[in-house]
Amino acid sequence: MIRAMAGLCLLAVSSVVLATTTLTDLDFRQGESGELQVDLTFSHGVPEVRGYRLDEPARLTIDLVDTTNRLEQRRMELGIGGVEQVTALEAGSRTRLVFNLEGPLPYDTAQQGDRLRLSIGGGGAAPMVTAAQPPKPRQAPSAPASGRPTIEEIDFRRGEGGSGRLIVTFDRAGVDARVREAGRNRIVAEMRDVALPASHDQVLDVSDFNTPLRRITPRAGRDGVTFDIEGSGEFALLSTQSGRQLTIEAQPVTQAERDQRVRQQFPYTGERITLNFQDIEVRSVLAVIADFTGLNLVASDSVTGRVTLNLQDVPWDQALDLVLKSHGLASRQEGNVIVVAPASELANIERQEIEARTQVETLAPLVSEYVEVKYARAEDLAQLLRGGDGFGLLTERGRVAVDQRTNMLLIQDTADQVQEILRTLGRLDVAVRQVQIEARIVIARDGVTQELGVNWGASSTRGFRAADDGTFVSRDINPDGLNRARGSLAVDLGSANPMTSFGFGYLSGDILLDLELRALETESRSQTISQPRIITANQRTAVIRQGEERAFQTISDNVPQIEFKEAVLSLEVTPQITPDNRIIMDLVVTNDSFRDVAAGEPPIDTSSIETQVLVNNGETVVLGGILTTEQLSRLAKTPFFGDLPVLGRLFRYNEESSQKVELLVFITPRILEDGLAIR
Template sequence: HVAYQANNIFTIEFKPISKEELEETKKAKFGYTGERLSLNFQDIPVRAVLQLIADFTSLNVVVSDSVDGNLTLRLKNVPWDQALDIILKSKGLSKRESGNVLLVAPSEEIAAQEKIDLEARQSITELAPIRTAFFTINFAKVTELVALFTGGDSANVNAESDSGSISTGILSPRGSAIVDERTNTLIVKDTDEVISEIRRILKKLDVPIRQVMISSRIVIATDQFTRELGSRFGVTKASTNSDGFGATSGTFAATDTIAASGLDNLANTGVATPFSVPTGASAVDRLNVNLATSGAAAGSLAFAVLTGSTLIDLEISALQAENEGEVISSPRVVTADRHEAHIEQGVEIPYLSASSSGATQVEFKKAVLSIEVTPQITPDDRVIMDLAVNNDTVGDIFSGIPSIDTREVSTQVLVNNGDTVVLGGIYEQVTRDEVDKVPFLGDIPLIGYFFRHTLESDERRELLIFVTPKILKDSLSL
């Protein structure tokens, strides 16, 4: 059957099975495929039953002299090979096939004969001449392959020179393998049989590893909206009387400027007036309320009123900003099948660290966007990818040492060759509502806006990663 889903409809399609396919399925499950026969005997010699089966199947049957005894059986319409197995098991017998010749003997006798044959082969191997063969490894590392033949760890190769000697595993007790890392050559000293087996294995294993090109597209999308409303307000007053003069303003710096000018005038002319008030860059000193918008490009309305000895300053400012951004990078990397590929971009943050002796040194912390991909090519030319994505940013600073805010996504996906998988989920939204105001005055309806600063912001940030694996053909070169 075939099952698939399209939108909200799940479909299952069934295909009828033919009689031939049904018979093949039954045979595969049953295990016996011989032509069927029927046997019904009372106290018949075992050798006679074996002769009947040999005549029925046209097999050449050799029966050991130690096979004897009688049996009673009634088998109806069963495969001949099943009937033979039942007869052999009931009498403690076993069979060995060699071409179209079938040997039947007691199980103990066959086991003893096979043991003798094995010992004879081992004796021949122990007496076989030793010769040396050189195998140049083309695509693999010789230190990795040698472990297959020695049954040990390739790390045991002598590191004092470019070669080492080991002996175990596929090698015979008299054999040894020498690794020459400089030329990536395996030197084997063993019998012809072992050398032939090693040559056969190397032919299967020393082949080019298929490669996968991992193309990634990293998109960082941002959407920011900010709205601000602020005001600046100040009252400055300076007056004289018979006892002297007085000044009122937004800050001590402003009153100090006014008082200084009055004192200078008294010393020079005997009259405190005219007073000097802060202007230009120092005009902010006159403000009682300084809650302007933070943006330099804000719209504003300002006016100043001077009545007698009183100066009133008022400014209302407003700012609305909308920002949309998209940062795109497209790194690519080629890696071998089942080997990890690593893509990383970002910064390393320096900081000072102190040791127990009091000495300081510069160390670094990474704040990077990194992708780790391990591809695995399936037999049908699809790609299984183990993916790990880290998006690290700089966090708060503690005692001069930066912290790292970490976001991580790990997954495993199966993708067709050349298809693209999209990784999302790293989505952030920050909403802020801030109000700065003068106590009591900022709460007065309408008038309170002159003593208040408001900020509304909505920031969205999303990280999207597109990963496309492409299996490279052997003839493709980059």
């Protein structure tokens, strides 16, 4: 009796420690200013109150510390003052009231005896104000020490494929976090020695994201923080921790995928059986399992011993496996017959069977087979059969010969091995796919040339002319009585091939002065397109070349020799067709051209591209471009006179030229279907 009373007293003390008061009633009404007034009634005084607001979605959370919940309704529809509903939750020794709001609203609290009045709204979206703080039954927990890790941010996102991703960020790295599945549709994440700020101590409803996760509830305890994550449907859990972040991801899976994963983790699929035996012979247990399954069972004479087992509702194949492993036994099923024997004995039986098959193959008669190889080289396949590259299909007695004229194989081996060889050759002797590679090599040239100069001189009826050195000498008189100055100009600095010229003359007595301005401006645009096209087999290198070859003379040991040098446009390509019908190409493209010189070894201008690219079938890729710009400025003048201001232009010749050359290479590969020829 005394012990019973002591137990009751201990139970009462424990209840007081766990919860000092009880929430017994909740009344609500609309206040004079349109606000919501909520009256909370407690059994043993008003507890410590903590309030938190969430703007998006708009919610107000009121935590009643050390309080149990005795309300009959867990959820109540309100519809007053912008407050839609209230939900009462109990977790451990704490009761939480969650108010769903239409928008951010202010609130305050006031104590009235054993009642607490909570006013929400009525003053616009203002900061929270606490009107009265109820007496604290005990000291509130202090803020976490600076040496304790703290949660900085809790973020939830929808990942690829509809997965739900919870990201928890700490203020430092090295947090001890453990994530596990706790039953069906529930995940628990434990973060030891971690503090949870009040701003993050709230339930997250993530059902609107349409992921396998529905609700996330963080809970702070003495040992750290625990996240209770509720889910729905079938999902696969994946958690990673890197630096200051912990990522918990739930990926949706189908029922078939989940069953497959369960089968991989638990390979037993037999009908469930219950076995409860004390000190029974192993043979008897095997007989019970055989009767249960309807299979025939053969036990070796070496199967002995006794076993005690108590198995409740387990697959029969798992029960059989447990019994066999406990006595060093093994089983082998052939049809509907199960053979049970010691593992070493079964291994010897299998070894003897292999040796017997080897002897049969040794004594088996040899047969010959003629194989006509269609697409491959018979010599390559013969080398493969003999054991090239570490692979061989012929037995010790087998042989293979090649008839290169007809590209045929003569195979001699046992009948079974010949059939295996024929199946292998059927997979290898197939038509190799082909690729057509078309290249466009574009050379674009753009040039501008400007020339400006002056020709002038003098003529006389007295038989004088202007010499090249500027002096006048005697010459014959033309029939018209004038000696023209053309060809013997005093200044000849005009354009050699003028497009426009302007001249005038002045005659005074027997002297004629000629002046001619000559100018030339040339614009040139040219585009050269080379379009080499080639077809090659998969993974075979192909080369196409086109160009010219020039001969030149060299002297070696005082003996003249004729050598040749070539400048070609070439395309070298090695294609590889991928399983998804894309093409990997190793490309070498060169475009060489001779530079004009008078004699000797001709120099060559070279442009080349060497690269590897991955291209979709039929698409065009630009490998690259080379842009060359050449600018020329030339000035010819008469000394002294060409430097005179204004008049110096009569003694000068100017030439300005600019040329741009651009090289572009376009490659288009196409996989050729059977029977498709180049067009």
